[in-house]
Amino acid sequence: MDRRESVRGQRATLLQYMTMLLLSLMTSAESLAEVTLSVHEEQDAGIFIGNIEQHVFIEVNDGETLTYELLNNSEYVTLDEETGYLYTTKHRIDRENICPIDNLMNECMLELDVIVKPDEYFKMIKVNIIIEDINDNAPYFPEENIVLFIPENSPVFGAPFGTDNTAIDKDFGINANLSYHLENDNGFFSVKKEGSLLLVTVKKQLDRETQDIHEMKLIAMDAGSPPLSGTATLIVHIEDANDNCPTFAPSDSILVKLPENEPPGNVVARVQATDADLGSNAEISYSYSPRVSETSKKLFHLDSSTGIITLLEGINKETPLEHKLTVYANGELCPPATAVVTVVISQIFIGQPVIGISYIASQDNDGIVLKENEPEKTAVAIFEVNNSKNIPYVLYIEGDVPFILKPYDDKYLLMTSKPLDFELEKYYDVFIVANDSTRPGVQHKKFLKVKVTDVNDNPPQFTQDVFEFFIEENNKADASLGKVSATDEDSDENGLVLYHLGPEALQVFCINEETGDLTVRTVLDREKMEMHKIEVFGVDQGNPSLSTSTTVTIHVLDQNDNHPHFITSEFSFFIPENFPLLGEIGIINASDADTGLNGQIIISIVNSSNVFVMDNVRGVLRCSADIDREKEDLYEIWLTAKDSGTPALSSTAKVTIFVLDINDNAPKVLVPKNNLSCLPVPVTAKPGSTLAGIYAVDIDSGMNAVMNYRIIGAENQHTFSLFQIDPSTGNISLQEQIAIDNYGMHCLLIEISDSGLPKPLQSTVWVNLYINKSSGPCELQAEPNLTISGPFIEIQGRCGNQFSEIHCSQLTFIIGLSMMMASTMFCFVGTCMFINARRTNKKNYRTQNCEDSDIPLKLNQNFNTKDWTTIQ
Template sequence: MTKRVGHRDWRWQALWWYYFCLLWSTIDGQTRYSIPEELKQGSVVGNIAKDLGLGLSDIFDRKLRVASEAGQQYFTVDAGKGELVVNERIDREALCGQSVSCVLPLQAVTENPLQLQRIEVEIRDINDNFPVFMAAERSLKIAESTAIGIRFPLEAAQDQDVGSNSVKSYSLSKNDCFSLKLKESSEDRQVPELVLEKMLDREKQSIHELLLTALDGGNPVKTGTTKIIVTVLDNNDNVPVFKKPLYNVSVPENSLTGAVLVKVEATDADEGVNGEIEYAFAEHTPQSLLSIFKLDSKTGEISLIGKLDYESNSVHELRITARDKGVPEMEGHCRVKVRVIDINDNIPEIVLTSTPNPVREDAPRGTVVALISARDLDSGDNGKVTLKLTKGSPFSLKPSFSNNYALVTNGILDREFSSGYNIEVTATDAGSPPLSSKKNIPVSITDVNDNPPVFTQPSYNVYLKENGVAGSILFSVSASDLDFGENAKISYSILDSKVQDVSVSSYVYINSDNGSIYSMHSFDYEKLKVFQIQVQAKDQGSPSLSTNATVHVFILDQNDNAPAVIYPSSAALGSLSHQRMPRSAKAGHLVTKVTAVDADSGHNAWISYKLAEATDASLFTVNLYTGEVRTKRAVSEQDDSSQRLLIEIKDDGEPVQSATVTVSILMEDALHEPILDIRHKVTEPSKKTGRITLYLILSLASVSVLSLVTFLILAVKCIRNSRSSGSCCMRRTDCDDYKNPNRNLQIQLNTDGPIKYVEVLGGDMLSQSQSFRSCMSPMSEYSDFTLIKPSSTTDFKEVISVLDASLPDSTWTFESQQCLHSCTKGKKQIDIIMYRD
């Protein structure tokens, strides 16, 4: 009884497998095995690895496995031997029911690369079931007037086995009145019929007990029996007769409840109650049919009271009995065969045969991502399924066989654009109207190192004050990488380069993790004003990618140098300088000129002079900008012959740096003046004086012409270069043979915005002689040039003394990074170019 119920539960699935097997049988070249049912667990079916052309190592490397859609894993692969073995008990009757052919399709799945191969396992039937009658006892009522040769249909025995193991014959116990005949049914089955061979005589024997035996064709033969009790009735000697022995009806499976399917009709030749007929289902009609069909006992109409399902059972057979009301009752029999017409009422199903594998973003077109199959429980066109993907996806479906597809790449993948896809697959059948279902298949995209790091900007400008603390942070660069994981991890480094012939790594170092750049030591603006660093950002991918950025480091000047006095020279006498002047000096007489330089630049190098202390403050004055010491009034007889001046020299930095120099002035009578005041010296007219004046005029004219020519040359060069540069310069080569016997001199014309000034630097402050250049600022609207050539025998003090002291102090400044533009071998010749804005 349990086995019968199991058969009903699996009947729909067995039918599905029947059609599925028929579909697969059309494909040639597939691996097929045949085994009997009920094999023990662990029994070998065959060497699947050998049949598929795989070695034992391939079983592990390619992860060979078998998959079944039957709901249970009946088979597994012995990884050690490559054999297909039975995993659990196989009951053919539960799997395929009464189907003659029972083939279990399997899918052999291998990875790396992902492949799917079809395997069929035929399950052979064994004689493990007995023939069984629906009832252990059957009662028949036969009138004694029944004619000889009348047949009475009996219940056929059921056998779960098929083929030769099913029911083959019947036998009847020995008796005098009845014999057994077999009738072939439409399903190629034999139905036993009881044939009356001799007139019954109720008075002799009212009850006949017969034993009907069913035998199958197995070896050994198995049998089943049922008991037949025949009760002999009296009088009513005509049985009801149906118009048709067989009624065929075709009904759509979606027919509504209450619909009349067919009307059976029988007649009885008797009269009165012996001819009144009632219809009923035959005894032992299964409850499954009684829950679907209803028979009207008076009209013979068969109607629908349950739901039809083509996929569960496509054909239903009903046995109808017509009984009269005579004594004894007489009955006639007919069959009704209901064929269910398939309706497209099952939605197609999408099955993932293998789990989707992650895909590299550089995977070529046609890379297999997953294996997909489709199925529909309907039949015909209703069961034909097609799969489609949504448009715009870089994937496509490649058909393989029998509603099996491979999901492959069909476009360029970019993880940075999309790190994963949720692919929507739509399955649609060919029914009318068509039914469809959807399934989302997630596919992740793995990263490939295809993006180099990118700095926030291609170059950086860093402004750093000089004299900073070693080890302090200068700047932090930052780069980002669109890749993921190790491919996006960035390390920073400094590319090797030279700064003043020294490796840049001696100046700075970088934190490889966060890009912070630190100083290795303090910087001195006077030695190094600007340098650049090449920073490289490299990811951790394989192969790694990198990007470079340039960091320009500008050293900002700090006021860390005090003014240094270069004239008057005080190397021998410390800070004290001795000067002489005549007592006949008038107001405005140039006593001396104090000259100082500052190694700083810009505002920090602007120098001012101030008379801090004096023996007689009313007698002398110091020019704030030029440092010239002049008399404020004429010298009188009452003035002391020895005067002492303390001059303070300050720069314009923050904080202010200063220096002092002490000048001792000795006033003498009739002193010959070595330094001439060109503007105030008045000479008496004489022939000698007139000749000197002529020479002086000629010299000044020559100098003026030379200055004009120089100005024109500079102007032409500035006009040519004004489009590409903010200043115009004429550079000449170093004078290799020029050497100052006392010190190497450098005159720098510095600029800071619109303010310009001259710096005269002594050789003691520089390590080596430099080449000089003459420059003109583009910001100057008016330029007045004065060229002064001191003699080769005078000291630099004499150069300073001849500078025109009468020029307005507020209008004259000197510009930085200007330079001497000529030098002569064996001779000091300094051309100083000054201009006024």
């Protein structure tokens, strides 16, 4: 039933609105109005947007009132039905959510319908609220890594290379106007946006052979205030260009001695050139120079791809004894490099020996195979001279190769003369020559090819001793830190390097074992740790494997993500009045966990105080004006600590300064008004009755305002005995019965003294009492002019007797000292009670707003002097 009633209610409301809408359409065109307002996005609740009544004139009759009703159920806007004021709600207006990025080409608006209802008719108003953008979205790149391929022969400041990997900013207008720049590009590149593309321009000549990959940070920054930025890694691969030509080693002039009975198919020599380029740009073909004779070309075949020269056919007596073979190493668009092979054919005489060979080392199709880690003097083969004529022959090795021949039972043992190194030389051509010691020039030659195979004898070597990477804190998860790289001079699996983190590395870091790319899985916080050191191992895949390590230092760069922090939210200080100018009131402690400009704090006074100033050099609050407790006994100021980051962050603290009283004001007599005041005393007054009262105030506080009254001058000694004054109230009373001799004017000089320390302050007043049977008015034409002498101080008076100030007795000193001690104890107890109360209510003070924290000031009172007649 409840659900049905709810549906019926909704239908009734909808019918009502439709009826109002129909009525509004039936009214004249003049009754339809449109209002355009604007509001910034992301405002707090209760922010005033606009007043409908100010934008639309509606004429009403006397006594009529307007009411406003919002037809649309908007979660972002509320309408005051009585005033027509529009306000924001707790649901923040997010422009990017209300108007998706695809629809942000035009203004983003909330469209509302408001009905204004006077007593007799209503009017519908269309309200358009333009949502104005704020810079609340930082640019971001959809891809973390942007890869470009640029040829190494690209001209400097030539045609740029474009990519559509631009950043995205969800803001609008100037807040989405992006500019781009590069960091860590080492001056090689620049970037700018043109249309929908990012254009990368080469600023410095590239060389792939020197550096084949450039990694730099690409930063997109918007034009908002303050500007926001996003980053990506721009990786430029330098493509090889054919800018290197083949070259031979300087020593590539080869002399070969070939016996005339050398069988066809044997290798005579090999030439080898190098090209620093890659791929097809490094392909080398070999050919004979046109100056090589056709006879030599027919006799010696040159393999165009390997540079191996072999004997094609048998040597006869008509074959020339010397052949100069000039070989070209040809590369595309390059002049040929030249090497010269000189082949000298040795004649064979009858009975010339034949060199036989017995292999010790293992063999394959290319010849003898030796591992590079074979020790020195490893046996390779045994050579034997088959000499039918018993002609003495000597065997030796031609050329500089790491082998030696050692006589062994009428034979020769071929051994290594030093350890072999695959990384230095992979092949050796060994020529064994037999010379007839009795006939120079008669020789026989045997060729042996030795192939060196690789063993895992080289650990990986990192390209840098130490790697340093930089990343801003509050990074995205799985953000790239950088890349480590190691090389291994070994071949195949022995030279394949994989990367691993050391056992003490935090689990938040990970590394791609194949590429060496280092990433961080989680968000880093510089305030927790600003530098991480991890050990990275490069391990080859040989058996057994070899490894080496390097240290990677990761610097976490600061962002302004910490507000300045006061040591307490409320400071309390006590200073005496008349505090010296620029005196130090107290230390204001504030800190910021950030570093650099982000942690540089400036403390300032918010509520424009002219009395105090903040000294940021020493971190103290100083007094900059005269302090008078009687004018102001308490000050409350607010401080803000603001860092120098972008955007700047701040925090506030409250400072309460209590002004302590010093005795700088003497008592002020209010009654009597002046020294001419006169009060009649009836003769019927009884002893003990109060005749007059002295009223005085002291605007100091505490013991500085506690007053004592005493008579310090009188007409005669009998006047002292006739009247007395209450030292605490100032009331003057009659001590004795009035006699006839007492009739007339009695002038009393009264001293009012406060109890201040270290020295009390005094004021004096004349009290003139006229004893007379008549109760008529009492008048005094001039101030008393008595000359007082004797035991009192000298005072000029009119009443005609002499007296002076009474000297302080020892009792008076003891009483004064007791009062000083009591005053000190009172101040100490009061201060302790105040501090205890502050500690008890500290939590309540912190949770209340500034109005709750106000301490009421003591209001100064304006005192006016009066006379006894006015009081009576």
